[in-house]
Amino acid sequence: MLATRSTAELIGSGQEGTVMDQARAYLQRVRHGEMGALPAIGGFVVLSIMFAILSPFFLTERNFANLLTQAATLVMLGMALVFVILLGEIDLSAGVTSGLTMCIFVVLVNVNGFNWMLALLIALLTGVAIGTFIGFFVARVGIPSFVVTLGLFLGFQGLELIIIGSGGLYRVQTPEILSIMNANMPVWAGWAMLAVILAVSLGTSLWDRARRTRAGVPNRTIALVWIKLGVILVIGGVVVALLSNDRGTGFKPVSGVPIVVPITLAILWAGTFVLDRTKFGRYIYAVGGNAEAARRAGVKVVLIRWTAFIVCSTLAVISGLFSISKVGSVDAAAGRDIVLSGVAAAVVGGVSLFGGRGRLLHAAIGALVIAVITNGLGLLNLPAGVNYVVTGAVLILAATVDAVSRVRAGGSLTRR
Amino acid sequence: MLATRSTAELIGSGQEGTVMDQARAYLQRVRHGEMGALPAIGGFVVLSIMFAILSPFFLTERNFANLLTQAATLVMLGMALVFVILLGEIDLSAGVTSGLTMCIFVVLVNVNGFNWMLALLIALLTGVAIGTFIGFFVARVGIPSFVVTLGLFLGFQGLELIIIGSGGLYRVQTPEILSIMNANMPVWAGWAMLAVILAVSLGTSLWDRARRTRAGVPNRTIALVWIKLGVILVIGGVVVALLSNDRGTGFKPVSGVPIVVPITLAILWAGTFVLDRTKFGRYIYAVGGNAEAARRAGVKVVLIRWTAFIVCSTLAVISGLFSISKVGSVDAAAGRDIVLSGVAAAVVGGVSLFGGRGRLLHAAIGALVIAVITNGLGLLNLPAGVNYVVTGAVLILAATVDAVSRVRAGGSLTRR
Amino acid sequence: GCSSSGGGGGSSDTASPAADSRACVILPDAASSPRWEGMDRPALEKAFTDAGFEADIQNAQGDTSKYATIADQQLSKGCGVMVLVDYNGAAVSVAAKAKGEGIPVIAYDRPIEGADYYVSFDNEKVGELEGQSIVDGLKAEGKDPATAVVVYMGGDPADGNAKMFHDGADTVMSAVGIKPAQEPPGVWDGDKSATNFEQALTALGGKVDAVWVANDTNAAGVITILDKNGLKVPVSGQDASVAGLQNVLLGKQTATVWKHVPDEADAASTLAVALLNGETPTVDKTLDDGTPYIAVTPVLVGPDMVKDVVAAGDATAAELCTGEVAAACATYGVE
Amino acid sequence: MAEAPIIELTNIVKSFGPVSVLKGVNLRAYPGKVTALVGDNGAGKSTLIKGLAGVQPYDSGEVRFAGEAVHLHSPREASRLGIEVVYQDLALCDNLDIVQNMFLGREELGFGTFDEGLMEREAAETLRQLSVRTVSSVRQKVSSLSGGQRQTVAIARSVLKKAKVVVLDEPTAALGVAQTEQVLELVGRLAEQGVAVILISHNLADVFAVADYISVLYLGQMVASVKAEDTNRDDIVGYITGSKTYNGVQA
Amino acid sequence: MAEAPIIELTNIVKSFGPVSVLKGVNLRAYPGKVTALVGDNGAGKSTLIKGLAGVQPYDSGEVRFAGEAVHLHSPREASRLGIEVVYQDLALCDNLDIVQNMFLGREELGFGTFDEGLMEREAAETLRQLSVRTVSSVRQKVSSLSGGQRQTVAIARSVLKKAKVVVLDEPTAALGVAQTEQVLELVGRLAEQGVAVILISHNLADVFAVADYISVLYLGQMVASVKAEDTNRDDIVGYITGSKTYNGVQA
Numbered sequence A, B: 001m002l003a004t005r006s007t008a009e010l011i012g013s014g015q016e017g018t019v020m021d022q023a024r025a026y027l028q029r030v031r032h033g034e035m036g037a038l039p040a041i042g043g044f045v046v047l048s049i050m051f052a053i054l055s056p057f058f059l060t061e062r063n064f065a066n067l068l069t070q071a072a073t074l075v076m077l078g079m080a081l082v083f084v085i086l087l088g089e090i091d092l093s094a095g096v097t098s099g100l101t102m103c104i105f106v107v108l109v110n111v112n113g114f115n116w117m118l119a120l121l122i123a124l125l126t127g128v129a130i131g132t133f134i135g136f137f138v139a140r141v142g143i144p145s146f147v148v149t150l151g152l153f154l155g156f157q158g159l160e161l162i163i164i165g166s167g168g169l170y171r172v173q174t175p176e177i178l179s180i181m182n183a184n185m186p187v188w189a190g191w192a193m194l195a196v197i198l199a200v201s202l203g204t205s206l207w208d209r210a211r212r213t214r215a216g217v218p219n220r221t222i223a224l225v226w227i228k229l230g231v232i233l234v235i236g237g238v239v240v241a242l243l244s245n246d247r248g249t250g251f252k253p254v255s256g257v258p259i260v261v262p263i264t265l266a267i268l269w270a271g272t273f274v275l276d277r278t279k280f281g282r283y284i285y286a287v288g289g290n291a292e293a294a295r296r297a298g299v300k301v302v303l304i305r306w307t308a309f310i311v312c313s314t315l316a317v318i319s320g321l322f323s324i325s326k327v328g329s330v331d332a333a334a335g336r337d338i339v340l341s342g343v344a345a346a347v348v349g350g351v352s353l354f355g356g357r358g359r360l361l362h363a364a365i366g367a368l369v370i371a372v373i374t375n376g377l378g379l380l381n382l383p384a385g386v387n388y389v390v391t392g393a394v395l396i397l398a399a400t401v402d403a404v405s406r407v408r409a410g411g412s413l414t415r416r
Numbered sequence C: 001g002c003s004s005s006g007g008g009g010g011s012s013d014t015a016s017p018a019a020d021s022r023a024c025v026i027l028p029d030a031a032s033s034p035r036w037e038g039m040d041r042p043a044l045e046k047a048f049t050d051a052g053f054e055a056d057i058q059n060a061q062g063d064t065s066k067y068a069t070i071a072d073q074q075l076s077k078g079c080g081v082m083v084l085v086d087y088n089g090a091a092v093s094v095a096a097k098a099k100g101e102g103i104p105v106i107a108y109d110r111p112i113e114g115a116d117y118y119v120s121f122d123n124e125k126v127g128e129l130e131g132q133s134i135v136d137g138l139k140a141e142g143k144d145p146a147t148a149v150v151v152y153m154g155g156d157p158a159d160g161n162a163k164m165f166h167d168g169a170d171t172v173m174s175a176v177g178i179k180p181a182q183e184p185p186g187v188w189d190g191d192k193s194a195t196n197f198e199q200a201l202t203a204l205g206g207k208v209d210a211v212w213v214a215n216d217t218n219a220a221g222v223i224t225i226l227d228k229n230g231l232k233v234p235v236s237g238q239d240a241s242v243a244g245l246q247n248v249l250l251g252k253q254t255a256t257v258w259k260h261v262p263d264e265a266d267a268a269s270t271l272a273v274a275l276l277n278g279e280t281p282t283v284d285k286t287l288d289d290g291t292p293y294i295a296v297t298p299v300l301v302g303p304d305m306v307k308d309v310v311a312a313g314d315a316t317a318a319e320l321c322t323g324e325v326a327a328a329c330a331t332y333g334v335e
Numbered sequence D, E: 001m002a003e004a005p006i007i008e009l010t011n012i013v014k015s016f017g018p019v020s021v022l023k024g025v026n027l028r029a030y031p032g033k034v035t036a037l038v039g040d041n042g043a044g045k046s047t048l049i050k051g052l053a054g055v056q057p058y059d060s061g062e063v064r065f066a067g068e069a070v071h072l073h074s075p076r077e078a079s080r081l082g083i084e085v086v087y088q089d090l091a092l093c094d095n096l097d098i099v100q101n102m103f104l105g106r107e108e109l110g111f112g113t114f115d116e117g118l119m120e121r122e123a124a125e126t127l128r129q130l131s132v133r134t135v136s137s138v139r140q141k142v143s144s145l146s147g148g149q150r151q152t153v154a155i156a157r158s159v160l161k162k163a164k165v166v167v168l169d170e171p172t173a174a175l176g177v178a179q180t181e182q183v184l185e186l187v188g189r190l191a192e193q194g195v196a197v198i199l200i201s202h203n204l205a206d207v208f209a210v211a212d213y214i215s216v217l218y219l220g221q222m223v224a225s226v227k228a229e230d231t232n233r234d235d236i237v238g239y240i241t242g243s244k245t246y247n248g249v250q251a
């Protein structure tokens, strides 16, 4: 026997060391290219500074609240798409899925007089059915998802036309739906939300540590937990405080965190939980990284792919809900144009289109980057043509920040 | 030394054997899943039979000629996209590139009074410039092509608006351009074209055989050359004969092969030549198959990627040319909607979106499949909503034929 | 007509009427509005048949290539007149081809470069009515138009009609001194329109006195943003859609421009029948490029007139008077 | 033979399109014994065990597991029977870390979510047994491992779970001297615990060190199946290269 | 030493993020000689030669080629100098066939287009020399090859072109008995022709069979560089596992 136990003990778990050690290790990982959403956050900051210089209205509480609600639809769609993009697949029909299900919802409520909650349930189930349909063809039959979902992209436009019919345009008359984007929580509820976030974060951290201790493996120094909570407290505190100021313009006092924010955060949290801590989530990454390896490891690859499409379509329904809440109406073209932006949100945030790499939070941040482009340009009053050009240019620029920082950091030429 | 020369001689080149051996080997390859464009051809035939049953107008010379011209734009765009799809990339801006360059073309001719050939040259050079721009960002900077070209997709819509102006519309006034899609070659020229195709095919076959003989490696039995020529002669003969009949309806005799056909065939031939027989083409497949392996083998991966985008954008200009020839005018929305169909054409034809697999001919056949859907449904005069739904459904169906036949043939679950 | 060129071909289908007794119509699509298949087709068909002519009506289904294909087929069968609704410019070369064969071309609802006649709901007039509703709305609130803060929310600038709506509205509004305080990029999309308006409003510090909006879809998004901010100002629109009419009844939208399609179809078919009969109708109005132009008058529908729309069958009380709108229906006599 | 084979392959046939790879192969593996499968490059060894693993089902032939006929159409079925395989081409997910790869498909749960601590400890312990010294953290991504480190991870994976049959396709190809020794020792230990081990290797020294039976594939046919003690290196080389033919009783 | 080294690496340093892999490594290779590079799994051997191949440039250190300082920032540069490498992870294009892979980046042209016949013949000849027997056609896709067949293709690739330096990273790991013998013979032949060969292997028997010099990497440091004839297996194993230290003169 040549191996000596002493040297073998060297295998660590990356959790050892002081705060400084951990910080150094993190910095080195970043310098080595593992930067997650950092470039997107950088892009967001740069764009914000740019727009703050160009328009005095950009850095107002009011516009900050605008940004959150404007981004929400795209954030939700981006998160929906992450589930399939992680598999290296795509869902071009996610946008029209949100549109079609909202057509169904509004017709059920307005024309057929359904209770809105029942109608919403039906819309969500339709989303599930659509995901099941896509999943069947992609995961079982083996058709490239690009083609299946392009087919549905066309087909659903037709269904929207057939459903919406000669009315052309329906008002959303459910106050509960309208309030998602247009109403705010009371100020105290905003602070309560922050408290819940802090408590959940602390709780999971301590619980994880307890389990690790029980298993006898090292824990990160507890200081990191406090630092993390501190960061949440400061950023969250600033956001809630800003949104607690009156941002109305004299006609009506407006303050509080928009209702869409806690909904989005809850889904983000739940989705992240599933992706990080459950078999389904782990297998999504595994299949996206190497489907054959996952299959050989006994992962039900077909089932995972299938389920991911169901999750995507279902979350797309919620993004549709956000959209009609904001617009207040539904027409036969609902959701036609948004899907490419949703994919772009994920990609800009650092999710790899080749699968296996990325997180929900990345898509959310990417969506914020894209939303801030529209938001900022909206304050500048540019002609339509120029607006298109600038949007495109800024999008490429934002992606360049990402790419350049990764390459600088020693990422190699190939992107896989 | 254990190896014995005699067994070592077993390494063949797959060219040995009689016609029957070759046919058997081909059949076995097909049964094993290497079926190239066969499923797409099958889909085309099935769709044709279906439409022939549903509409008496479908199987007329006139409609056949219609189909060829209607498909030409998509064929060209699909072929353009193959160059980047083979690399595992995508060009979402290919459609608006064709639109933008045609805006430039028509404004130069109509407004600035440029000679049309000069204007066409400028349009083509603009295409080259666009490809260079995309290639720089994708191949050099390393931004995902999805984002770069989505940025341009937006930006070019803006440029079209700026060039054409709000609500603007320009007529194509160049008879040469209009004749591409609207005029036919004299009947004799159609037969001459067929003769040229036969001659070129025979020439390359014999030349290849001569080279192989010189190198001392076996050749396929010469009977295969004659069979191939025979097939071309029969299919080409039927096509040309059909198109040589008068398909006018009494007011004006219409006959001959539409001018767009030889142009498309020439580009198809040249592109296939480049992909099959030159370093650039080989390296596109290599980079698409395994970029790191290609790089280690000394392939200039950046240059190959870059050039592929240039080729794509340039061919997109030609597809734009076909489009304006058909429509006769250019507006500020030119090329907005076609790009996803172009990608779908390639995929339906059997080109893999993951790169490394597929041929130009596949995209051309895929485009024919998609075009025949529109063509056939157009004859049925369905309401628009139903039409969308049927188009989507048939697209999925066509892709299912492909997928199912591959899986039946023993392809595995994973698609890479 | 120049149908003489038939040649010796002597097609055997003697049953078909002479080429110059056929009216060829191409409708653009069914996606942008349900009117084409639902209203224009039956109205035109009836008018031509009643006048003793054959109608060949086809729909290009939103495909410029198909548009050209249909035209080729119709032209080779022969047409006495062509009534074309443009789709993304596809009608231009068709019109040129038809005129090359001496066939008169009527541009229906959308202008076509090179057409002989243009029959339309005057899109500029639509814009003017929208502008007028804004001006009236401001006056009703006692605001001086010249100093009022007005936001312009137009349609997709790549669409020729959007420009006409804009120009018409602008004529009326600029006449009383209104200048756009903000003019975000035009779209035909409720979601983007809502975002664009929200940002324009923010850039105006939350102050707005009126919003010119090109259609009801965009207006719905604008109204939601206004509601959210507790604002209620004059808002325009067109289409007399369900949501638009409801917003009008609720007082959230000042008025919507209503285009009763049968009026337009009548005007076009009357003109076409005259042409088929070999007459050369004269028309009093002309477009900028000199094309004779028959304008069909659109109607501005305020809350009081919603019942007229219902009476004309373009909407039903059942679909309008749901939820919170029911009360308003009662007030304005919609039933 | 006294004991009953746990794996019994009879007349296995497999071809890829025109290429006929396995032409009626028989193979047996016994609990507590190491069966070595040797053969020239391209003889069909990996194809044979991929069929056994359910990765690439056979075209025809009979598979008996513990005496019962079974159909192995997916890796899940093989794994359910207790067949663990280390593939020659490894098949790890590059985007996952060592622990995640080792436990893929068999994660330890506590209260419905992953018990990461437990998995981490078990992974580290198993790797330590295999004499891995240069891996700094079990949370390293597999993409950043050296060839030998990856191979070790794959082997460690196969012994995490109590298996009835362990199939190792050239497990020591990329391993260093010490690690190879550990793996051979591990093979011995597995056999002692009653596991049936099928070992594919080109290294005949290793084969003779641990194997109880040796089966030789030659161009898709099983040309010899012998007890290791009844044969020698030269004979086996002869069978492998086709320069000798075996006429004895099949073991 | 009489002859001048063609490759001279001095004080090479390379780290991946927090992991420091090469900590000041020196290495020399001489024309006409075989230099074996050995070391434990994860010692840094592949990293060292990937730097030499220009695939992953070093962080710092000096590279001299035939006495001149060179910078190797891409595989093209290495290949221009005449350095041919067989990588441990092979790096073949699965979607191309054997001939296409062997000639990738160095296709034979005639009249501007590929001379397929010529390439086919050369490929078949080279493979035959390497004792490949189970490949039915040189037009088979690489994806359908067995592990050993792929390795042979990679090796064949590296000897197609006249090189000055051939680096082989565990070339015989997946090879059968006969093929291994052929490759070792090939290494000897290359050296005879004046090529400098750097051979990485865990098989010390192979190493001693062909190497002139042996260099041992241990945890990113070169702990020994000796003439093969001056040492023995046990010493080398000691260096590899760190249980012995070398105190002699570096060769």
Ligand SMILES: Nc1ncnc2c1ncn2[C@@H]1O[C@H](COP(=O)(O)OP(=O)(O)OP(=O)(O)O)[C@@H](O)[C@H]1O
Pocket (backbone or CB within 6 Å): D016, D017, D019, D021, D039, D040, D041, D042, D043, D044, D045, D046, D047, D048, D088, E134, E135, E143, E144, E145, E146, E147, E148, E149, E174, E176
């Ligand atoms: N998917 C496939 N398509 C076609 N032929 C294949 C395929 N997979 C394997 N083969 C062929 O089958 C034969 C046996 O391959 P296999 O991988 O089983 O060999 P092996 O005995 O494991 O060899 P090695 O020792 O090199 O790993 C080879 O000749 C190979 O070319």
Ligand SMILES: Nc1ncnc2c1ncn2[C@@H]1O[C@H](COP(=O)(O)OP(=O)(O)OP(=O)(O)O)[C@@H](O)[C@H]1O
Pocket (backbone or CB within 6 Å): D134, D135, D143, D144, D145, D146, D147, D148, D149, D174, D176, E016, E017, E019, E021, E039, E040, E041, E042, E043, E044, E045, E046, E047, E048, E088
């Ligand atoms: N991209 C990378 N990122 C981080 N660490 C890496 C990376 N590549 C290699 N390493 C680490 O560097 C060390 C040396 O790896 P290398 O591949 O050079 O080893 P090796 O000597 O070739 O080992 P083997 O004999 O197993 O092939 C290993 O510990 C490995 O984990």
Ligand SMILES: [Mg+2]
Pocket (backbone or CB within 6 Å): D045, D046, D047, D088, D169, E146, E147, E148
């Ligand atoms: Mg094998």
Ligand SMILES: [Mg+2]
Pocket (backbone or CB within 6 Å): D146, D147, D148, E045, E046, E047, E088, E169
């Ligand atoms: Mg190595």
